[in-house]
Amino acid sequence: MSLNIVFVTETYPPEVNGVAMTVGRLVQGLRAAGHHVMVVRPRQSGESPEKAGYELVRSLPIPGYPGLRFGLPAGGLLRRLWRQQPPDVVHVVTEGPLGWSAVNAARALKIPVTSGFHTNFDRYSVHYGLGFLRPAVAAYLRTLHRRTRATMVPTEALAADLAGEGIQGVRVVGRGVDTQLYRPEQRCEALRQRWLQGGRGPVCLYVGRLAPEKNLALVEASFAALAAVQPDARMVWVGDGPARSALAARHPTHLFTGQQVGEDLARHYASADLFLFPSLTETYGNVVAEAMASGLPVVAYRSAAAAALIVNGENGVVVAPGDEAAYVRAVLDLMAAPQSGPRLGMAARERMLSHSWSRVVQDFLAVLDEAISGQNSACARSEVMAAGPRSAL
Template identity: 55%
Template sequence: MKNVTSFSSPGILVDNYPAAQRSLRIAFVTETYPPEVNGVAMTISRIVEGLHARNHDVQLIRPRQDASDAAETGVRFQEVLMRGLPIPRYPNLRMGLPSKRALVQLWSLHRPDVVHIATEGALGWSALQAAIHLKLPVCSDFRTNFHAYSRHYGIGWLYKPIMAYLRKFHNRTQATMVPTEALRRELETGGFKHLNVVSRGVDVQQFSPLRRSQALREQWGVAPDALVAVYVGRIAPEKNLPALIAAFEAISKNDPRAKLVVVGSGPQQAELQQRLPNAIFAGQRKGEDLAAHYASADLFLFPSLTETFGNVTTEAMASGLAVLAFNYAAAAQLIRNGVNGHVVEIDDAAGFVQAAIDMAGDAAGRLRMGEAAAVTAQALDWSSIVGRFEGVLDSVIHRAEQPYRSPIVAPQRRVV
């Protein structure tokens, strides 16, 4: 509704339009959130905090992570904790349970302007059904390639049903946000509608070449001039770890002093440790500690082919690392070969290994590409990403309001 201000001059009324976006009541539904450690949780946290900083009223709805997890209200934003269960093989992650009745009751008492659903699990489906029931504007994120993961867990036959579910889920919303133009085209070909590209940012204050630590390198047992390659991510089948193993084994043959640091955890850790017994397994890292692990390395190896974006790519670039990845997701969008990193085609496993050998043997080239990568990352500011996200929310609300507005009828022109 517009505010109307009356001035001293009689008979003059001036519409006082807001200078920027109006403050929105946003119900944000997600099944992962910090302190859970994954790219989706981190991204959602950045978006939620950014919306709150822009004076929007954010209601964060998520599963309770453990018995000590307590909701916060009023300090940053309102949190509503729902029932959840551990995800099989990932006990530190939770999944939501069906909660439509509770959400209908919640949103009937405190009606949001828009519902945003970040994950497509049982809690996300319940939120979608509740929003439709209450005729609330609703939008969603396509953040994780569950359909691609199925191929890596021996259940490839589920690919089509999973895609059918995801298409049904997202097409019932007024907008679905995707992080890259390539993914938008892929999903559009698969029958997804109302797709909007909203990329992801990186914190260049946290991830920076200035975080490089000689003390940490000494802890790893490497000489100042020795090569350190780093991998950051889940140690799981969907991350294409055979390519990582092949690449580092090839590097080691040419340079026995080279060291691989693996940051993360997952169900294939024991197997990877057996294949790479001299690698350093640093476990999960957060904050400045994670930033130091990036910046203290010399080369980032990222073999994954199941990312929707791949936040670790931008974190490595911001840390001043030359990145080797497949021509996919964030790497395809941001890396220019030989300038700020190197990408190989997704079906070229041998090319990935050869590029690893070439980059490992070219210290000057790695340094030049790392410096350029850090410059590229500077443009990925979170405030602009949140602004784009905010714009999509506003457009969804605007479209939902259209049926309730009186049509604007152009005045008839008199012909004399």
């Protein structure tokens, strides 16, 4: 049966981040399967105000995130649209004012509504000098998810965390990876030679937002320790963000490529020798899966995607969250054994071959079907729980 599905999200391709990529893949897969999908989101820079398949809403820029915007409340608009053509289900991707107004509108019209938990915004606040707001931000996020019939998360660990905080209807819907795009055969010797400039390597790679919440100081420390024993080592940073200028000033010999996408990004992954991922604020971390699919060994904390995908010493290396000394030591030990990297990379590639987006779309649809059929009663809780945040919108 074909479904009429509405996605409500603040971020969407061509914006470059894990949430945008995930939503884009889901929408693409659902449409390919014959479902009608409408995406409600902020209008992007230079975009026509009218676009088939999209409802573009008013928005404001997000401080510290150039190019990204948060949607303003659109409850009146959504109620009018959904009275005229009621969707079978509404899926709220992001928890901003737009998401809140969508939850309110859907509940008022008795439309099943689900949500996705993609970003630990409460943890981010600590890295921007707003740690005092963390309890309030956490309460705000959890309250929204308690008002939906199901909350979809990418890992079992996150599902257990949210369930432990009293959020019912938590369902695990994993993330896929494009193993045809991200593959070892994308390795480019010409690119490596540009990086190495006559040296022998190894090449360490970081891919992601260059921002305080990503724990980039540990990348710096790990590479410094490696360069002390292997002077030809090179550090390549792929991405952009508020920390880029300071990083470049501190490390004039490091390479900063800016954002890379598609085939170019795939070549960067496959052409490196080690992927450094030290973040502790992720709910998943798509870049870990992309690196593994590319045959690149990963060193990460045992958290989020790394905890779900990596078996320590078999297809990558994970250490206890927060143990920085162990993280640096793992980098040094791995690079001291040249045969280990290729072995781990091959096993990582094998691990990712079963993580297709088609399977993720099927799992997503199963949760939607459950929400539509009313098997989960989380949506029927007292409105009193949401009185505070709702009144603010």
